[in-house]
Amino acid sequence: MLKKILLAVAVALPMFASAQTASAQTVKIGMVDTNAVFQAMPETAAAQTKLQEIQKKYQEEFTRLEDEYKRMVDELQKMKEDELPAIRERKTREISDYQQKIQTFMQSADQDIAQQQQTLMAPIATKMKEAIESVGKENSFSLIQAYSPDQILFYAAPVQDITQLVKTKLGLK
Numbered sequence: 001m002l003k004k005i006l007l008a009v010a011v012a013l014p015m016f017a018s019a020q021t022a023s024a025q026t027v028k029i030g031m032v033d034t035n036a037v038f039q040a041m042p043e044t045a046a047a048q049t050k051l052q053e054i055q056k057k058y059q060e061e062f063t064r065l066e067d068e069y070k071r072m073v074d075e076l077q078k079m080k081e082d083e084l085p086a087i088r089e090r091k092t093r094e095i096s097d098y099q100q101k102i103q104t105f106m107q108s109a110d111q112d113i114a115q116q117q118q119t120l121m122a123p124i125a126t127k128m129k130e131a132i133e134s135v136g137k138e139n140s141f142s143l144i145q146a147y148s149p150d151q152i153l154f155y156a157a158p159v160q161d162i163t164q165l166v167k168t169k170l171g172l173k
Helices: 002-024 035-039 042-077 083-137 164-167
Strands: 029-032 143-147 159-161
Touching: 029 035, 029 083, 029 164, 035 042, 035 159, 035 164, 042 083, 083 164
Parallel strands: 029 143, 029 159
Antiparallel strands: none
16 A cells, blocks of 8 residues: 555656646747838848839839720720711720720739739748747747737737847848
């Protein structure tokens, strides 16, 4: 009987000791303003400039298409009422086809811009994420949360704002 009690104590003792050790450990939580870091990175400005150039080219092409569309509509409106129905119908069909062409172009442009944005911004986001992870490991953080004012209900100690640490890791001011 005494052996059973000693065995039970011997088995239970390490569990209690580890539970106390776990409760004695502190959780270190960090917050990082990813928007501030992202905007401070020079790569972001370069990518945004490239995206603006792409958008400008698409806007210029859209303006050309729109001008041609207006010309076609004006031409149809200037036709005499006694114009042959087949000619009027052909012009109407051309305008309808051209509208479809413009819509297809706009959809294609939107998709391309979204793809270009993803391609340009993904490496920047990866670099920022790696810097955050590095700061987390170097400073023994248990958790790092992205700062988002609309999602944070309460922010107090022991939470630490690590935005400046991440900027420093990336060589930013």
